[in-house]
Amino acid sequence: MTEVLLETTGLTRHFQIGGLLSRRTLHAVDDASLTIGRREIVALAGESGSGKSTVARLLALVYRPTAGEIRFEGRPLSRLRSRRDLLAYRRQVPMVFQDPFSSINPVYRVSHGIMRTLKLHRPELSAAERDAEAERVLTAVGLTPAADVLSRYPFELSGGQRQRIGFAQALACKPKLILADEPVSMLDVSIRIGLLNLMADLRETQDVSFLYITHDLAGARYVADRLVVMYGGHIVEKGPVEQVLAAPRHPYTSLLLSTVPDPRAPLPSVVDTGEPPKVVNPSPGCRFRARCPLAIDRCATETPRLRLLGPGDHAAACHVAGPVEEDS
Amino acid sequence: MADLLLDVRGLSVEYATARGRVLAVDDVSLALEPGEFLGIVGESGCGKSTLLFAIARLLGPTAAITAGQVYFKGQDLAQLADRQLAGLRWRDLSVVMQSAMNALNPVTTIGAQFRDALRAHGVRDGKEIASRSREVLGRVGIDPVHLRSYAHQLSGGMRQRAMIAMALLFNPDLVIMDEPTSALDVVAQRSLMAQIKGLQQEYGFAVVFVTHDMSLVSHYSDRLMVMYGGQIAEEGPTRTVFDTPRHPYSIGLLEAFPSIRGPRVRLTGIPGSPPDLADPPPGCRFAPRCPSVMAVCTQRPIELYDVPGAQVRCLLHAPGGVADD
Amino acid sequence: MTATLDAAVPLTGRRIPGSSVARAMAGNRKALAGLLILVFFVVLAAVPDWIAPGDPAASRYGRSLGASAHHLFGTTGFGQDVAAQVVHGTRPILLIAVLSGVFATLLSVLIGVSAAYLGGLWDDLLSLFTDVILVIPVLPLVVVIAGYFAHRSLTVMIAALVVTGWSYGARQLRAQALSLRGRDFLEAARVRGERRSYIIVVELLPNMTSLIIANFMNVALYSVLTASGLEFIGLGDTSSVDWGTMLYWAQNQAALQTDQYLWAAVPGLCIALLSTSFALLNNAFDEISNPALRPVRRLRG
Numbered sequence: 001m002t003e004v005l006l007e008t009t010g011l012t013r014h015f016q017i018g019g020l021l022s023r024r025t026l027h028a029v030d031d032a033s034l035t036i037g038r039r040e041i042v043a044l045a046g047e048s049g050s051g052k053s054t055v056a057r058l059l060a061l062v063y064r065p066t067a068g069e070i071r072f073e074g075r076p077l078s079r080l081r082s083r084r085d086l087l088a089y090r091r092q093v094p095m096v097f098q099d100p101f102s103s104i105n106p107v108y109r110v111s112h113g114i115m116r117t118l119k120l121h122r123p124e125l126s127a128a129e130r131d132a133e134a135e136r137v138l139t140a141v142g143l144t145p146a147a148d149v150l151s152r153y154p155f156e157l158s159g160g161q162r163q164r165i166g167f168a169q170a171l172a173c174k175p176k177l178i179l180a181d182e183p184v185s186m187l188d189v190s191i192r193i194g195l196l197n198l199m200a201d202l203r204e205t206q207d208v209s210f211l212y213i214t215h216d217l218a219g220a221r222y223v224a225d226r227l228v229v230m231y232g233g234h235i236v237e238k239g240p241v242e243q244v245l246a247a248p249r250h251p252y253t254s255l256l257l258s259t260v261p262d263p264r265a266p267l268p269s270v271v272d273t274g275e276p277p278k279v280v281n282p283s284p285g286c287r288f289r290a291r292c293p294l295a296i297d298r299c300a301t302e303t304p305r306l307r308l309l310g311p312g313d314h315a316a317a318c319h320v321a322g323p324v325e326e327d328s
Numbered sequence: 329m330a331d332l333l334l335d336v337r338g339l340s341v342e343y344a345t346a347r348g349r350v351l352a353v354d355d356v357s358l359a360l361e362p363g364e365f366l367g368i369v370g371e372s373g374c375g376k377s378t379l380l381f382a383i384a385r386l387l388g389p390t391a392a393i394t395a396g397q398v399y400f401k402g403q404d405l406a407q408l409a410d411r412q413l414a415g416l417r418w419r420d421l422s423v424v425m426q427s428a429m430n431a432l433n434p435v436t437t438i439g440a441q442f443r444d445a446l447r448a449h450g451v452r453d454g455k456e457i458a459s460r461s462r463e464v465l466g467r468v469g470i471d472p473v474h475l476r477s478y479a480h481q482l483s484g485g486m487r488q489r490a491m492i493a494m495a496l497l498f499n500p501d502l503v504i505m506d507e508p509t510s511a512l513d514v515v516a517q518r519s520l521m522a523q524i525k526g527l528q529q530e531y532g533f534a535v536v537f538v539t540h541d542m543s544l545v546s547h548y549s550d551r552l553m554v555m556y557g558g559q560i561a562e563e564g565p566t567r568t569v570f571d572t573p574r575h576p577y578s579i580g581l582l583e584a585f586p587s588i589r590g591p592r593v594r595l596t597g598i599p600g601s602p603p604d605l606a607d608p609p610p611g612c613r614f615a616p617r618c619p620s621v622m623a624v625c626t627q628r629p630i631e632l633y634d635v636p637g638a639q640v641r642c643l644l645h646a647p648g649g650v651a652d653d
Numbered sequence: 654m655t656a657t658l659d660a661a662v663p664l665t666g667r668r669i670p671g672s673s674v675a676r677a678m679a680g681n682r683k684a685l686a687g688l689l690i691l692v693f694f695v696v697l698a699a700v701p702d703w704i705a706p707g708d709p710a711a712s713r714y715g716r717s718l719g720a721s722a723h724h725l726f727g728t729t730g731f732g733q734d735v736a737a738q739v740v741h742g743t744r745p746i747l748l749i750a751v752l753s754g755v756f757a758t759l760l761s762v763l764i765g766v767s768a769a770y771l772g773g774l775w776d777d778l779l780s781l782f783t784d785v786i787l788v789i790p791v792l793p794l795v796v797v798i799a800g801y802f803a804h805r806s807l808t809v810m811i812a813a814l815v816v817t818g819w820s821y822g823a824r825q826l827r828a829q830a831l832s833l834r835g836r837d838f839l840e841a842a843r844v845r846g847e848r849r850s851y852i853i854v855v856e857l858l859p860n861m862t863s864l865i866i867a868n869f870m871n872v873a874l875y876s877v878l879t880a881s882g883l884e885f886i887g888l889g890d891t892s893s894v895d896w897g898t899m900l901y902w903a904q905n906q907a908a909l910q911t912d913q914y915l916w917a918a919v920p921g922l923c924i925a926l927l928s929t930s931f932a933l934l935n936n937a938f939d940e941i942s943n944p945a946l947r948p949v950r951r952l953r954g
Contacts, residue, residue: 047513048484060844090846103837107859113841120846158601159372169841188371188540190584193597215513222586222595245588259518260588 005177005209006036006059006093010068013054017280027279028054030233031068033306036177039203041210043220043241045256046230049277052213055230056181059211060095061086073176091121094170098182100162104154111150113169114138121173137168140206141198160191167198177209178202184219196223218260221245229253232277232287235306239314247324249309249316251292286319294320332399333501333534334360334383339396341375341382350606352378352391354558362501365528365535367545367566369581370555373602376538377426379555380506383536384423385413401501419449422495424505428487432479438490439475445497464493467527485516492524502534509544521548542581546570554578557603557613564638574640576618612643620644681940687933694927698744705737709894717913726915729899730906739919742896745807746927749880753814754873760815761822761868762858768823769830770853780827787820795879799888806890810883814876822868829864833857863938870935877928896920 011032018024029051036042046052057063059070061077070077072089080086094117097103104113111134118130125133138146141164154162163183170178180199184192199210200223214220220227221241228238229252237250248254277287284303289295296319304317310324341353353375360366370376381387383398385405398405400421405413425431433441442461451457462472468489479487488508495503505524509517525548528535537545545552546566553563554575562575573579580598587593600617603609609616611626618625625643632639633646697704707713712732719727726735768779798813833839842852858865883889884897891898903909903917 047515062840062844087846090844095841095844097837097841099837103841105838105842105856105860107862113838113845116842116847117845160601166841169845189542190371190540190581190598193584193586193595194599196586197594197597215515217514218586218588221588222592242592255515257588259514 003038004035005038005040005073007034007071008055008059008068009033009071011055011058011065011070012067013058013063014066024280027233027282029058030279032230032233032235033068034228034235034238036209036211038176039207039209040226041199041203041212041224042226042228043212043214043224044228044230045214045217045220047215049232050230051233052230053181054233056095056179056211056213059093060179061090087120091173092176093179094173094175095179095181096163096166096170096183099186100159100166101186103166104162106154108153109150110152110154110157110165113165114150114172117169117172133172137171138165140171140202141165141168142194143168159187160194163187163195164198167195167202171202171206171208174206175208177211179211179213181213182215183212185215192219193222199223216260217245217256229256232282233279234287234303234317236288236318237314237316238306239310240312243310243312243314243324247310249314249321249324250288250318251294251320252288253316255291286317296320331362331402332359333362333364333401334358334536335397335399336383337397337399339379339382339398340394341378341387341391342394343378343391345390345606347606351608352558352605353382355395356555356560357396358553358560358563360502360534360536363528363532363534364551365525365537365549366551366553367542367549368536368538368553368555369540369542369545370561371540371602373605374555375558375605376555377506378558380423380504380536380538384421384504386423418445418495418500419498420500421502421504422498422500424488424491424495424503424508426507427511428479428484428491428508431491432487434479437476437478438482442475442494442497445494449498460497464496465490467496468493468523483516484512485520488512488516488520489523492520492527496527496531496533499531500533502536503528505535505537507539510539510541517544524548543585554581557608558605559613559641560632560639561614561642562638562640563632568637574635574638574645575614575642576620576644577614580619612641681937683933684937684941687930687937690926690930691934694743694747694923694930697740698747701741701744705734705740707737709733709737709741710892717911717916720915726919727913729902729916730908730911730913731902735899735915735919738894738899739896739923741894742899742920743923745893745895746877746880746897746924749807749811749814750873750876750927750931753811753818753876754869756811756815757818757872758822758865758869760819761826762861762865764819765823765826766830766853766857766861769827769834770849770857783820783823783827786817787824789817791817792879792882795883796886796888799883810880810889813883814872814879817879818872818875822872825868826861826864829861830857833860863941867935867938870931870938874928874931874935877924877931881924896924 011029013029015026015028016023017026032051032055034042034044044052044055054063058065072093077089080089104110114134114137115130118125118133122133134150135146138144138149143149143161143164149157157165166183167178184195187195196219199212202208203210212220212224224241226239227241227244229236229244229250231252237244237248237253244253245257248257277290279287285301286292286295286299286304289299292299298319302319304319306315306317307321308315309321314324336356336358339353339356340351343350343352356379358366368376368379378387378391382393383405385408387393393406396406400416408416432438439461442464443457446457446460451460461475465472465475470486470489470493474482474486474490482490491508509520512520521544524535537549539545549566551564552566552569554561554569554577556577562569562573562578569578570582573582577598583595584597586595598617603613603616609626611628612618612630615621615625622643630641630643632641635645710733714724714728714732714734716728716732717730718724721727724734724736726739728734729738764779764783768776768783795813795817798816799809802809839852839856842856847856880889881897881900884895885900885904887901889895889898889901891901897920899920900917903913903920906913908914908916
């Protein structure tokens with residue numbers, strides 16, 4: 001079991017929506033508990049509206065949790081108050097964004113973001129050292145010749161190259177954990193592999209962990225060690241990636257599996273036309289029950305809790321699911 | 329042999345850009361029979377969307393068809409005047425765009441947009457408009473109450489289905505789709521594709537479907553065309569192209585999919601980037617990225633060669649072997 | 654595993670946004686025309702004494718003379734040289750246009766961008782304030798302000814124009830800032846740990862330069878016309894040498910009815926030309942910053 005780097009307990013985030021007269025609560029994330037270890041790639045999978053992006057933003061301190069706690073290297077984030085403490089955390093946990101066409105400021109050269117990161121988070125470096133570091137991170141993400149790329153403007157680079165810049169910016173602070181929010185979703189399918197390989201390589205060469213947020217399970221399987229599946233703000237299943245995908249316990253995980261694009265595999269017959277829930281003022285009960293083929297009465301009244309169902313901390317939140325050994 | 333619904337011959341499209349003329353589509357020919365589902369696959373910038381717009385005569389003023397014909401039900405669309413095109417549009421040929429959020433009018437209701445489309449083609453009776461609108465919405469599985477909704481009130485998947493419903497208002501013979509699923513996540517994508525296929529089989533329209541995601545079309549299309557750098561790289565029945573891909577680019581595309589089952593192997597994808605069409609490489613456009621490149625590949629333009637059941641633009645499959653210059 | 658650039662996105666002849674603006678302006682006919690006119694007037698404003706030496710207000714010549722070799726545009730009803738007056742009148746109007754443009758735009762940026770970025774209650778308050786000022790009819794307000802101050806100077810004029818001219822731009826800038834707010838690079842800066850003030854000034858504003866400059870041109874144009882209008886109705890300093898004041902006196906002396914056309918026509922034409930130059934530059938900046946508005950080069954088959 002690897003050393004724990006980041007741990008969330010009961011992480012919750014609600015948003016107040018609606019006008020003065022119809023105030024309602026949007027439950028973006030409810031009671032999410034997950035851990036990320038050293039040199040580990042954890043995939044957080046779910047549809048849009050599942051809460052996965054909100055989790056990333058909670059970890060990036062964009063939002064404060066409504067309830068629950070986040071601990072980084074054992075210390076709770078709620079204790080971080082001063083700008084120096086916050087900056088120190090942000091240095092360890094940077095983020096890579098989804099849209100390569102809007103995540104880099106178009107009016108500056110590509111070096112701008114990297115230099116700012118270095119100035120903010122590694123002030124001890126001299127100007128010459130900063131230049132050297134910028135070239136080092138660009139080389140690490142495979143963009144060479146580094147000096148040439150640094151002097152370019154974003155519009156001169158392709159989508160895949162811009163995403164690599166995003167990773168380079170994250171690497172510039174020598175982080176422990178990189179939050180990658182759907183970094184390949186907006187890239188052509190043929191380019192995604194290159195970036196997934198990059199993540200795996202960086203984990204080895206730069207000794208960094210990743211939280212890889214995605215809606216594509218095949219990509220998650222390709223690059224991640226552990227998988228966390230979210231639906232409607234809840235974590236519905238988690239565990240070692242191979243095991244979860246080989247023996248999914250939660251019906252939603254099975255549904256996601258059936259939608260995975262694989263040109264070589266025959267098409268499964270299950271097609272679901274459900275919509276992800278907007279979880280506003282929810283009642284207790286499983287949030288997946290409307291789309292679930294296995295729902296029973298209990299699912300409508302009692303919110304299922306994560307139960308350990310298999311080795312390696314494989315857990316699922318489902319009243320119907322049985323332990324892994326039950327499979328023949 | 330049945331009459332071809334769509335017969336594109338030697339189509340070339342050029343753009344005027346700040347850097348000179350760019351050949352976005354280079355001598356593309358395709359033949360579509362009634363009720364056939366053709367998938368066009370390629371990376372961004374390969375010309376697939378331009379090809380689609382050229383066929384539908386939706387090119388902007390900076391682009392123009394510079395060669396070839398587009399025969400639709402016997403008429404050359406490239407030569408038709410706007411008025412004649414307007415008669416064809418939506419009745420015989422309709423288009424589904426990539427992002428419904430951009431294609432649907434944000435300030436009017438869905439029902440109003442259907443009404444506009446129906447009225448534009450001479451359907452004036454209120455009752456008939458209402459019943460037709462409800463019927464097409466029902467076909468795509470949207471509750472007719474949403475005729476009164478605005479685009480932003482529907483989810484991404486529903487918006488795309490509303491667009492498809494609008495495209496089917498007049499039971500056209502051909503529906504052209506430009507990456508209608510790329511803005512959705514996997515579950516929505518899969519269900520939308522199944523729906524499209526179901527509608528196609530029920531109503532018998534032909535489909536030209538453009539995407540960068542080969543796996544999406546693979547289960548639904550009858551024929552598959554792989555485009556690269558503005559040219560056809562490989563073309564043939566879907567199963568042939570899938571089971572025996574011949575062009576190194578097609579092979580690369582197929583291998584870019586991590587498998588959910590089977591062993592975990594490291595894939596390499598296709599290194600490099602698509603060519604700059606303003607200054608394409610001499611000879612084969614894929615040569616700079618091709619793992620099987622030979623010296624002769626960069627020397628002269630490559631033609632489409634016939635192979636059993638398909639066509640490939642690759643010297644590896646030239647009849648009689650490769651002749652060294 | 655490297656994604657080397659030689660096989661990658663080709664060099665598009667590295668264009669720097671700054672120089673591309675210059676090049677875009679050179680290629681844009683409206684920009685060139687506007688710039689030429691503006692430069693012409695700037696020269697007049699810079700060295701009026703070279704071009705037309707002597708006091709333009711002094712009645713030295715014969716009254717109501719027509720155009721001749723001595724007096725390019727003839728003389729006024731008081732015996733002043735029309736051309737000299739026009740030349741000397743350039744500086745005040747240009748100063749008014751530029752200074753009101755600068756201050757009004759500063760105010761627009763401050764209020765509009767803050768409203769967008771701060772959001773919430775601040776946005777509501779600032780937007781309400783902007784809307785109230787926006788709704789007040791401009792000309793009456795300007796007349797009231799200008800008329801209120803007994804001492805009518807350039808400063809008062811500029812103040813009146815700034816107070817009435819900032820609100821329109823503030824709305825536009827707020828809208829643009831709001832649309833930019835959703836862009837990931839701003840969130841990326843925040844996640845990086847940048848301060849809010851830094852994000853607004855360094856990351857956000859440079860993306861709005863085209864709109865800010867277009868705003869400046871807009872206010873400048875508005876100022877030229879409004880200031881001249883105020884002077885024309887006598888709310889400016891009637892003893893100064895200004896285009897608008899010339900019009901005031903020309904009207905006062907019934908110049909058009911007494912065949913002294915040039916006395917009214919020449920300053921009127923200058924007002925029109927200067928405003929046009931700002932309008933042309935405004936349009937040109939719109940086109941430069943938004944490629945969708947550029948005149949489309951049709952592909953000839």
